[in-house]
Amino acid sequence: MAKTRDKLDRLDQSIRKQWTRLESEPALTTREKLDRLIRSRIPDKACLAHPLESPAVFPREIPPFMEREYFYADTTRLGRFTIGDLRKVRSGELEILAGDSAWRKINAEGMLFFDTETTGLAGGTGTVAFMLGFGFLANGGFQVRIFVLSDLNRENEFLERVDDFLRERSPIAGVTYNGKCFDYPLMETRYILQRRRFPLLSLPHLDFLYPARTLWRHTFPSRKLGYLGDMLLGLSREEDVDGSEIPRLYFDFLRTGELSILDAVMEHNALDLLGLAMLVNLGARCLEDVSHTRDEGEILGSARLLENAGDLDKAAERLETIRATAERLDVQALALRRLSRIRKKKKLYNEALTIWEELRQMGDPRAVRELSIHYEHRERDFLRALGLVRDALETSDLSAVQQLDLERRLQRLTRKLAHLESEDGP
Numbered sequence: 001m002a003k004t005r006d007k008l009d010r011l012d013q014s015i016r017k018q019w020t021r022l023e024s025e026p027a028l029t030t031r032e033k034l035d036r037l038i039r040s041r042i043p044d045k046a047c048l049a050h051p052l053e054s055p056a057v058f059p060r061e062i063p064p065f066m067e068r069e070y071f072y073a074d075t076t077r078l079g080r081f082t083i084g085d086l087r088k089v090r091s092g093e094l095e096i097l098a099g100d101s102a103w104r105k106i107n108a109e110g111m112l113f114f115d116t117e118t119t120g121l122a123g124g125t126g127t128v129a130f131m132l133g134f135g136f137l138a139n140g141g142f143q144v145r146i147f148v149l150s151d152l153n154r155e156n157e158f159l160e161r162v163d164d165f166l167r168e169r170s171p172i173a174g175v176t177y178n179g180k181c182f183d184y185p186l187m188e189t190r191y192i193l194q195r196r197r198f199p200l201l202s203l204p205h206l207d208f209l210y211p212a213r214t215l216w217r218h219t220f221p222s223r224k225l226g227y228l229g230d231m232l233l234g235l236s237r238e239e240d241v242d243g244s245e246i247p248r249l250y251f252d253f254l255r256t257g258e259l260s261i262l263d264a265v266m267e268h269n270a271l272d273l274l275g276l277a278m279l280v281n282l283g284a285r286c287l288e289d290v291s292h293t294r295d296e297g298e299i300l301g302s303a304r305l306l307e308n309a310g311d312l313d314k315a316a317e318r319l320e321t322i323r324a325t326a327e328r329l330d331v332q333a334l335a336l337r338r339l340s341r342i343r344k345k346k347k348l349y350n351e352a353l354t355i356w357e358e359l360r361q362m363g364d365p366r367a368v369r370e371l372s373i374h375y376e377h378r379e380r381d382f383l384r385a386l387g388l389v390r391d392a393l394e395t396s397d398l399s400a401v402q403q404l405d406l407e408r409r410l411q412r413l414t415r416k417l418a419h420l421e422s423e424d425g426p
Contacts, residue, residue, distance in 0.1 A: 064154030112171035135273035229275030
């Protein structure tokens with residue numbers, strides 16, 4: 001027992017000495033002092049595995065960041081377009097994709113594509129963005145610059161270098177994939193912890209995840225970036241690093257100092273940025289001309305984006321194309337519903353009426369509701385409205401909400417007809 005107490009006393013004295021030494025360094029924050037104290041008490045696994053004189057031991061004094069670049073020439077073809085075609089994307093289509101008028105004067109060469117690799121997906125102060133990738137058009141191609149944080153205690157210097165790069169590039173807009181909910185909030189947190197402000201927050205931001213979901217919802221079962229890159233651009237990711245392995249590889253890099261451990265992760269990040277850029281190009285082309293779409297699902301998606309942007313005439317054109325040519329009944333029904341809403345919004349009730357009749361023949365109970373409203377309120381044909389509701393209640397496959405809505409409509413129409421009959425008298 002006495003030996004154990006002596007060991008604890010010596011340990012306590014050692015810790016006190018180290019803390020006193022750290023207290024004499026005013027440049028360090030309390031958190032940094034604690035981090036250094038804890039790290040000094042944990043045996044270095046590399047040192048346990050190798051003699052100190054071994055060249056394999058990771059040096060203590062390392063740069064706070066490392067950089068790597070990738071370059072893809074304009075002539076590189078991905079799917080139906082070359083990288084050079086990205087330069088021809090028009091600001092009008094970018095404005096529709098972003099849903100933001102700030103994009104009206106932005107061209108492709110001013111965009112900066114951004115992606116992070118992190119120590120986890122939970123977010124918050126415990127998640128570190130250890131790899132920041134930036135993609136941009138330059139020097140006759142698409143260039144990717146990747147920054148890797150090589151010392152967790154020197155994140156401020158790492159972010160300072162990133163800020164220098166952003167000042168050099170002077171982008172006018174940022175593009176991400178799920179950046180609105182993940183990358184941007186995470187980077188804002190990391191910058192705040194270092195008493196900085198994330199520079200991209202002040203620029204117009206296109207999170208392409210949202211238009212991609214709309215554009216390809218009815219074409220592909222998944223809208224993951226890697227999947228879309230594979231299906232639409234031919235960017236095969238069969239040998240790509242598993243995302244769940246990325247944090248472990250990073251910590252292996254920190255332990256050993258071998259940047260080659262992160263080769264696959266950096267390539268993964270670069271391909272994500274290249275794929276994102278070319279998917280933005282493809283999305284813009286689909287909006288520019290319907291001939292660039294591949295199937296009725298893409299036509300429907302592009303029509304929805306145009307409708308959301310307020311271009312009802314162009315949206316209606318594409319929906320009419322689906323109405324006339326679609327082979328998939330599910331897509332045709334969705335297109336007819338949206339087309340009927342546009343016709344109704346523009347007060348083209350006769351055209352809307354024809355579409356509702358088409359949908360009723362396809363067994364759509366929502367069309368019955370619209371027809372009932374039309375005959376009740378516009379044509380004052382209460383009997384016809386009542387007959388449509390009764391037929392739907394007897395023959396249609398209704399959800400609980402639809403059933404309740406039509407039953408209430410039936411009761412109201414019945415009361416209205418009874419009141420009219422009582423007014424007419426015997």
